[in-house]
Amino acid sequence: MTLLNSDFTQRAILTPDDRQWTPSPQPGVNRVMLDRIGREQARATSLVRYAPGSEFPAHSHPGGEEILVLDGTFTENGVDYPAGWYLRSPDGSSHQPSSREGATLFVKLRQMAADERQPVRIDTTDDMRWHGSPQRQRCPLFASATEIVLLEKLAPGERIFCTPLVGGAEILLLKGELRAPEGSFGAGSWLRFPPGDMPALMAAATGAFFYLKTGHLSPTTLMGAPS
Structure with a gap:
């Protein structure tokens, strides 16, 4: 059995420098x-x-x-x-x-x-898939009772989360940079946050473009994970 970042009650972060x-x-x-x-x-x-x-x-x-x-x-x-x-x-x-x-x-x-x-x-490169304002644009990919998946583009200074996470969140930063009190994260960084967390992530001066999945880390959702 391989267990890697398998405790979904904890934050998990991997930057490009950590890749193996x-x-x-x-x-x-x-x-x-x-x-x-x-x-x-x-x-x-x-x-x-x-x-x-x-x-x-x-x-x-x-x-x-x-x-x-x-x-x-x-x-x-x-x-x-x-x-x-x-x-x-x-x-x-x-x-x-x-x-x-x-x-x-x-x-x-x-x-x-x-x-x-x-x-x-x-095809997320299709402009017709994108909605929102210049400050925050979204490309919806999937939504159900247990998860929401989208791509998001944030203007500099915009925060990703403003309320505690229900069901956790997962981010893959595709372009730009995200900043938080504990440091900054460049393109290619992967970040996972548990339910109840509220990370203070903000788009840096270059803005940020990322994959975002929310709601999928609740105990009910994870009951089917292999043991």
């Missing part, structure tokens, strides 16, 4: 483990890097798989998804992933509700 790329069982595919409960069949959050020409054999995903393509082009069942695409495949779905040119992904495994059935494919 390790080989996956598939040649040409490496990963940075962010949190993990289990061995190869794990509830896991990772950064995954495909070398050019690498591929996985067809396989299924119990508990579902969530992907944000960070760079390069990810191919699934012959369909190309360039950087900016968000893919959500529910429990029991299957696919054959590969990348001709190489790709880096943010991946979450075995973290979907059992009753989620609808696949999601969203």
